[in-house]
Amino acid sequence: MLRAPTGAGKTDAALLWAQRQITTGRADRLVWAMPTRFTANALYLATTEQLSNTGIYHSSAWHLAQKRAAEQLPGAARAAWRQELDYARLLETAATVTTIDQLCMALTASREDHHATFWNLAHACLVIDEADFYDDFTQRNLVVLLRALRILRVPVLLMSATLPESARELYNLSGSAISKIWDDPSDSTRTRLHLHRAGRAEFAADVAAILERGLKGEPLIIYANTVGRAQGYWDWFQERKADNVVLYHSRFTEPDKEQIEQKLLALLGPKAWEQGKPCGVAILTQIGELSVNISADLMLSDLCPTDRLAQRAGRLSRFKNRFDKQQDVVGELYLIEPEKTTKDGVKNHYPAPYGHYRQGKGWIMSAVLEEANKQLVAGEYSAQKFVTLVNALYPKLADEATEVHNNRAALEDAAITNWLLLPQAQTELDDDDTHTWKSRDISPQKVVYANTDFSALDMEGDRTDFPSWFAFQEWALPRAISIAVYDFKRAQDDSKLTEVLLLVNEEREKIWVVKPRYYDAQQGLRFDKAPSDEDE
Structure with missing residues (x-):
């Protein structure tokens, strides 16, 4: 287990770790599991520049594989890129980027090719990136996967910026004996941001003073917890005919997402900061927490769990190579509590998606969000402070809920029952679930x-x-x-x-x-x- 701040070089460290596993004969390929399709796509595009023969596979990787093959093999027939995708689906490429859902799905052995996929995984070394991203439902699936990999002696590296100490207890349920989380202390105590509590806000106009700074040309990143709130910020800037405002959320088509990611990089990416041209406003939802390599010195964020805020804050003053030659810049993060007006005209907290709605009572904050709201006081924050707060937020392994237990048991049963004979109810090529088991609780x-x-x-x-x-x-x-x-x-x-x-x-x-x-x-x-x- 590896814990290091965002931007510290975890990806390069993981590649060095994988190289060692392969050169010492413990593995003959690398599999890299990301939490979402968006993060898998971003890592794939980044690693193909460093690694040869890299494949990608998840439930919507077809478009990206086709586009990449067209770039690398001009005039390639459909069969060529389809074959590349099939290789990646079976984990037969030297390095494969995928999602944790696909690996757990292979464990169900509910399709004939799952046996080949898992055979190749058994000969790989596995990096599980952003391991703290998942809720307990998916984490328990991950434990089942780790249990199988431990039996097969597959080297596994779990890493994130904010892995809590209680995660060791969780992953040790797989039969492992993880005694510590390896930290990178080299830059952990430096003040990275100043947090301001900006009160409650329902509409963009409620935080107009902060938005005006972006309107006047100061690079600004905004994190909204829902697509609707993100689109509300977009409307505010459009009403003022602002330039270089980019909206990025999950409800775009794949080609449009790619175009948006390229525009974000052009406005606020490493080259923009190095060459002295950073500008614009990026309005993001959760899909921008992990996958977009951009930076600004000013950020506005909806209240979210502390570990998620640490990921968002990783986009604050992120790059060392800056046109202004400033080093160790302390970013500004304004944190707001979203609210919503009921039909009766009453303003209430709006914690979605970190809460649940009850008929007659309205939205109720999750216990984790309530505690985060208490933790996140105004002041200076370092990477180490975020780690300390996350450890306090998740002090012990949570009790396994009934539906989580039943789902985990279904995965274990599928792995055992289907190991030699395919089940009567087989799954389709891009399914993430079976008729008895789900990879995620959505x-x-x-x-x-x-x-x-x-x-x-x-x-x-x-x-x-x-x-x-x-x-x-x-x-x-x-x-x-x-x-x-x-x-x-x-x-x-x-x-x-x-x-x-x-x-x-x-x-x-x-x-x-x-x-x-x-x-x-x-x-x-x-x-x-x-x-x-x-x-x-």
């Missing part, structure tokens, strides 16, 4: 499709029939967006979606397409816009 999701046009049924527009499921996926993934089922039903009731019937491998498939008014490449999916006659 609300039911529905896929909708944006940036598409089915008005031309004479095949001059988008295709309306596909010879195979793979051909459909090739079309679908650059356009797909996952949303909560309750958002889908609301959009459906408001006629903001169009039902389209397709023919896939000679079988009828029904999909839902977002009407053009409710999606664009700058704002993403926005169902909060009023319906228009133009939609019909």
Whole structure:
């Protein structure tokens, strides 16, 4: 287990660790597990510049693999990049970037190729990055995976900026005997930021004084806890016709996410700071906590758990090579408590997604968020202070809830039962769950499709029939967006979606397409816009 501040070089350290495992014969390949598809994509793009023969695999890696193959193999046929993706899915590339979901899924042995995937994992060394990102539901799945890997003597490195000491107790449930977390103390006590408590805020106008600094040209990073709040900040800047304002959240298509990430890097990335051209405002949700290598000296953030704030704060004054030659710059972080007005006109805390909603009572903060709200007082913060606070936030291993226990038991049962014989109910190629087990505890999701046009049924527009499921996926993934089922039903009731019937491998498939008014490449999916006659 390795703990080091954001920007300290954990990625390079992990590569050196992996090199040692391979050169000493303990492994013959590297597998790198990230917590999300977005972070996996970012790491893949970064490591392909340092490593040869690097593959990527997760449930929506098709588009990125196709794009990368086209860059590296100009004129390559579809079969070429599809083969590269298949190699990565089986962990047959020298280095493979994936998500923890795919590794746990391979343990279920619910598809024939899972056996090949796990065989290759058994001969790899494994880096589990940002290990503290997961909730207890997914952490318990991870423990099952670690238990299997320990039996097979697979070298594993778990790392993050804020691993709590209680994590040792959790991971030792796998049968390991981790006695300490290895720290990088070299830069842990330096003051990295000054935290200001900026009170409660429902609308962007409530924190206008901070936003005005960004409007006047000071580089600014904003973290909002929900897509709706992030889009509210975007609206505030657009009303003032601000330039270089970038919105980044989960409700963009994959190609648009890539374009946004490139724009963020151009405005606030390492080269911008080194060459003296940092500018702009980055408005991010949680997907920007880990995957985007940008920096500003000014940050505004919604209240969140302390370990998540430490990750966000890692984007404050991040780079050492600055055009102004300043060293050890202390950033400014303004922390606000989100609130929301009820139908009765009462303002209440709005802790989503770090809480739950109860009918008749409204939103209730999670215990972790309540404690973080007490911990995060105004003042100076170092990396070591964040570690101390996170240890206090998670002082001991949490009791295993019933639903978590049952899900973990389902994974263990699948690993044992399916080891030699495939189950009758097999999974599809890109599934993250089985019929009895889930990789994550998230609300039911529905896929909708944006940036598409089915008005031309004479095949001059988008295709309306596909010879195979793979051909459909090739079309679908650059356009797909996952949303909560309750958002889908609301959009459906408001006629903001169009039902389209397709023919896939000679079988009828029904999909839902977002009407053009409710999606664009700058704002993403926005169902909060009023319906228009133009939609019909």
